[in-house]
Amino acid sequence: MEENEKLQLTEDEKKLFEDLMPEDLDEILDTGVNRRHFLKLLTLTGGGILAYQAAAAEQVLTRPLNAPPAELLPASIENGVDVSFKVNGAAKKLTVDSRMTLLDTLRERLELTGSKKGCDHGQCGACTVLVDGRRVLSCLTLAASCEGRSVKTIEGLAQGNELHPVQAAFIKNDGFQCGFCTPGQICSAVAVLEEAKRGEASYVTENVRKISGAIPLSDEEIRERMSGNLCRCGAYPNIVAAIREVYSGKPVEPTWKFVG
Amino acid sequence: MRPFKYTNAKDVPSATRLLTANPGGRFLAGGTNLLDLMKEDVERPNELIDISRLGLDQIKTIATGPHKGGLSIGGLGKNTDAANHALVRQHYPLLTQAILAGASGQIRNMATNGGNLLQRTRCPYFYEVSMPCNKREPGTGCGALEGINRLHAIFGWSDKCIAVYPSDMSVALAALDAVVRVRDAAGQERTIPFGDFHRLPGDTPEKDTNLNHGELITAIELPKNNFAEKSYYLKVRDRASYAFALVSVAAALEVSNNRIDQARIAMGGVAHKPWRALQAEQMLVGKEPTEANFRLAAEAAMADAKPLEHNKYKVELGRRSIVRALQVAMDGKRS
Ligand SMILES: Cc1cc2nc3c(=O)[nH]c(=O)nc-3n(C[C@H](O)[C@H](O)[C@H](O)COP(=O)(O)OP(=O)(O)OC[C@H]3O[C@@H](n4cnc5c(N)ncnc54)[C@H](O)[C@@H]3O)c2cc1C
Ligand code: SF4
Ligand code: FES
Ligand code: FES
Numbered sequence A: 001m002e003e004n005e006k007l008q009l010t011e012d013e014k015k016l017f018e019d020l021m022p023e024d025l026d027e028i029l030d031t032g033v034n035r036r037h038f039l040k041l042l043t044l045t046g047g048g049i050l051a052y053q054a055a056a057a058e059q060v061l062t063r064p065l066n067a068p069p070a071e072l073l074p075a076s077i078e079n080g081v082d083v084s085f086k087v088n089g090a091a092k093k094l095t096v097d098s099r100m101t102l103l104d105t106l107r108e109r110l111e112l113t114g115s116k117k118g119c120d121h122g123q124c125g126a127c128t129v130l131v132d133g134r135r136v137l138s139c140l141t142l143a144a145s146c147e148g149r150s151v152k153t154i155e156g157l158a159q160g161n162e163l164h165p166v167q168a169a170f171i172k173n174d175g176f177q178c179g180f181c182t183p184g185q186i187c188s189a190v191a192v193l194e195e196a197k198r199g200e201a202s203y204v205t206e207n208v209r210k211i212s213g214a215i216p217l218s219d220e221e222i223r224e225r226m227s228g229n230l231c232r233c234g235a236y237p238n239i240v241a242a243i244r245e246v247y248s249g250k251p252v253e254p255t256w257k258f259v260g
Numbered sequence B: 001m002r003p004f005k006y007t008n009a010k011d012v013p014s015a016t017r018l019l020t021a022n023p024g025g026r027f028l029a030g031g032t033n034l035l036d037l038m039k040e041d042v043e044r045p046n047e048l049i050d051i052s053r054l055g056l057d058q059i060k061t062i063a064t065g066p067h068k069g070g071l072s073i074g075g076l077g078k079n080t081d082a083a084n085h086a087l088v089r090q091h092y093p094l095l096t097q098a099i100l101a102g103a104s105g106q107i108r109n110m111a112t113n114g115g116n117l118l119q120r121t122r123c124p125y126f127y128e129v130s131m132p133c134n135k136r137e138p139g140t141g142c143g144a145l146e147g148i149n150r151l152h153a154i155f156g157w158s159d160k161c162i163a164v165y166p167s168d169m170s171v172a173l174a175a176l177d178a179v180v181r182v183r184d185a186a187g188q189e190r191t192i193p194f195g196d197f198h199r200l201p202g203d204t205p206e207k208d209t210n211l212n213h214g215e216l217i218t219a220i221e222l223p224k225n226n227f228a229e230k231s232y233y234l235k236v237r238d239r240a241s242y243a244f245a246l247v248s249v250a251a252a253l254e255v256s257n258n259r260i261d262q263a264r265i266a267m268g269g270v271a272h273k274p275w276r277a278l279q280a281e282q283m284l285v286g287k288e289p290t291e292a293n294f295r296l297a298a299e300a301a302m303a304d305a306k307p308l309e310h311n312k313y314k315v316e317l318g319r320r321s322i323v324r325a326l327q328v329a330m331d332g333k334r335s
Helices: A012-018 A021-033 A035-046 A051-061 A100-111 A165-172 A182-197 A217-226 A238-248 B012-021 B034-041 B079-084 B085-092 B093-101 B105-110 B113-117 B169-175 B278-286 B291-302 B311-329
Strands: A081-085 A090-097 A126-131 A134-137 A150-152 B004-006 B026-027 B047-050 B059-061 B071-074 B177-184 B189-194 B216-224 B229-237 B247-256 B261-267
Touching: A012 A021, A012 B229, A021 A100, A021 B113, A035 B071, A090 A100, A090 B311, A100 A126, A126 A182, A134 A182, A134 B105, A165 A182, A182 A217, A182 A238, A182 B105, A217 A238, A217 B012, B004 B093, B012 B026, B012 B047, B026 B034, B026 B261, B071 B085, B079 B085, B079 B105, B079 B113, B085 B093, B093 B169, B093 B229, B093 B247, B113 B169, B169 B229, B169 B261, B247 B311, B261 B278, B261 B311, B278 B291, B291 B311
Parallel strands: A081 A150, B004 B047, B026 B047
Antiparallel strands: A081 A090, A126 A134, A126 A150, B059 B071, B071 B216, B177 B189, B177 B216, B229 B247, B247 B261
């Protein structure tokens, strides 16, 4: 089962270990990163390394050191359902309790904790993911109903080390404060751009009888379409700015500046 | 959430048979209402029969029968797809607007047309299992009757239940005289006029609709009409978006030579079902589409309102919303 698979290193990561700690490479490839490697890596990265290495190191450091602890495996499953679906391109096959939501499955069984549980009742949007290309709420989706579907989470948006344009725009425009709502906001925004391109209307779209082709995204359209994603930090103006920037392809002037 | 058996229905006959055989079971469509209520322990099914892969999502012009030339919308299609279908946008823009006024983009991508009709009330006492509620547990009393009833009904309530029905889509369907097509385990089909689909609470608020256990909504049918030019769905809520209606109005007019030939006015947020203002509609026929006439109609529509302690505001809000919705339907100008 998926949970027990060994850590697979990416090409970038392999190169990093080859450069920084060649003597440990074989062991790492064989048994994965252990605590000793981790500490060594920390010292090396702390000492200042090249940018591409820093990026790769960050990836390794933020990944779990070992196979998931036993607690991650469910203690008991009632009414088990076997499901196979894709998550961020990788095939997953697991047995879930019929009550398990997609959100809990991503977070608790597949260690993809990017999608957040804000309310667990469909009211906040923090758990937004893309299923078969459409944004949905993973807290109101049963994992059992995902057979054959393709799920994309915040973890699957970047191409390698290249951020998705919406991710980059959120960083540039300060589209968050605490960051809790951000994965949901970004997944939702990615879908909003596609929905508008496909000509899907919103409640504020004027005369739906006259729509032909893509719908222009005014700030009012962006706000209405993003209204299913709440942000308790109130980063809304900057979230709208980030989306407007990606949509228009033109840099948006920040509404703030550094003092001095 | 309580344990339940999950069953993937293979086809419509087996889905209806499975549900008919199990009084404790439920269909699972988009799950956006049912799973929420199960997490709250309000709904406690012992089996979910997943109907999300049965197809029944086509939208097509009706070729024969009494609704020939009208539109059939699949019961298992998604709200997003119904709202954005070219034929719906062109001929029933009121329905497009009403669907898009509800919930959020994410939820509309999940919610099905049949499931939307069957969503349950948002009465806070219904949701809170420690409170008395005749709808959730018949015979326990109504917590809202003497409680905080700001969100509750002003028409058609009983002392057993004062809840309002929350669907926006259904308000437009009521105005458009839709018909609900259902099928049972024996393969029998029947159609239910929209006005008879949802019920007033009376003495049995636990029953929201006249659908029988085991029946599946296969389609919603819309008769042909001439309202596409002049219609509007107005929704008034506590925040600008992503909230249920305090009051909503689906308004549609057919006008020739500056005279109203036909009018439709349905309200949401005011009763246990979409509330048609039939008398007000009749009053408008033959009149000029002026603000003064809209006001008279709105007065008539609200004349029988019976507000509760905390929702008196809904009477004036309803009156103004009707006038506003008719005005926007008439001239197309929202602001
Ligand atoms: C946060 C939030 C905000 C919302 N805001 C709004 C709003 O502003 N306006 C609005 O109108 N709605 C709103 N909704 C409600 C939403 O529109 C409904 O939850 C949705 O339409 C239900 O459809 P579903 O397919 O998910 O139904 P499900 O939850 O799957 O099913 C609901 C019920 O219908 C039954 N059922 C489903 N399909 C069929 C069928 N074909 N035949 C027979 N029985 C069936 C199920 O057994 C169940 O009992 C909101 C929901 C949430 C969570
Ligand atoms: S209004 Fe109806 S749903 Fe609300 S508490 Fe009373 S009986 Fe229950
Ligand atoms: S956690 Fe899913 S909407 Fe809040
Ligand atoms: S950034 Fe904190 S909730 Fe949105």
